Amino acid sequence: MDNGANSYRRFREEGDAEGFVELIRDYRDGLILYLDTFVHDYRTAEELAEDTFVMLGVKKPKDKGKGSFKTWLYTMGRNIALMYLRKKRRRGETPLEDCDAITQSGESLEESYIREEDKVTVHRAMRSLSPDQRQILWLVYFEDLSVAEAASVMKRSLHAAEALACRARKALKEKLMTEGFVYENI
Numbered sequence: 340m341d342n343g344a345n346s347y348r349r350f351r352e353e354g355d356a357e358g359f360v361e362l363i364r365d366y367r368d369g370l371i372l373y374l375d376t377f378v379h380d381y382r383t384a385e386e387l388a389e390d391t392f393v394m395l396g397v398k399k400p401k402d403k404g405k406g407s408f409k410t411w412l413y414t415m416g417r418n419i420a421l422m423y424l425r426k427k428r429r430r431g432e433t434p435l436e437d438c439d440a441i442t443q444s445g446e447s448l449e450e451s452y453i454r455e456e457d458k459v460t461v462h463r464a465m466r467s468l469s470p471d472q473r474q475i476l477w478l479v480y481f482e483d484l485s486v487a488e489a490a491s492v493m494k495r496s497l498h499a500a501e502a503l504a505c506r507a508r509k510a511l512k513e514k515l516m517t518e519g520f521v522y523e524n525i
Contacts, residue, residue: 343362343365343366343407343408343409343412344402344407344408345358346358346359346361346362346365347359347362347395347402347408348402350362350396350399351399351401359392359395359396362392362395362412363392366409366412367388367392369409369482370388370391370412370413370416371384371385371388372384372477372481372482373413373416373417373477373478373481373482374387374388374416374417374419374420376473376474376477377417377420377421377424377470377474378420378423378424379466383423384420387416387419387420387423388416390419391412391415391416391419394415394419395412395415400415406488406491407488409482409484409488410484410488410491410492413478413482413484413492414491414492414494417492417493457520460515460518460520461511461515461520463518464511464514464515464518464520465477465511467514468507468510468511468514471493471503471507472503472506472507472510472511473507474489474493475489475493475500475503475504475507476504476507476508476511478492478493479504486500486501486504487500489504
């Protein structure tokens with residue numbers, strides 16, 4: 340049982356509010372960034388992540404324990420995001436895009452600028468991929484899930500997820516190379 344599952348169990352079964360606080364602290368940022376790959380609006384992704392945690396806190400669904408807690412949480416968040424997108428499509432809304440530049444202290448302005456430009460290039464290239472390709476790359480490389488866990492979140496077989504990840508890496512590499520991006524570990 341991983342740490343998230345322990346925290347959730349303490350909250351769900353023992354009423355330990357600190358366990359719920361630990362869940363939010365440990366998984367909030369990653370969940371927001373993951374949901375942003377669906378909705379392309381950071382503020383909306385924050386609201387959807389909040390909805391996911393509210394559902395955990397109010398309904399207290401039971402974790403079946405088949406996978407990691409993170410996989411289960413991200414699957415719930417994904418389902419909430421898909422419901423949101425279906426409702427939004429019916430209402431005919433258009434997404435807003437935010438791009439916040441974050442600089443780390445201690446680096447020069449030039450290094451910071453180059454690093455941010457590289458991030459923008461990679462994100463732009465990822466947005467040109469299909470939604471499934473974007474999702475598999477995000478889960479595996481940004482959320483550190485295994486391909487098997489990503490397959491579970493995406494509701495695909497392991498073989499299909501591995502093939503999708505391979506095609507997505509290849510497509511991303513080709514897109515980055517056409518934009519002149521050089522990185523030897525792609």
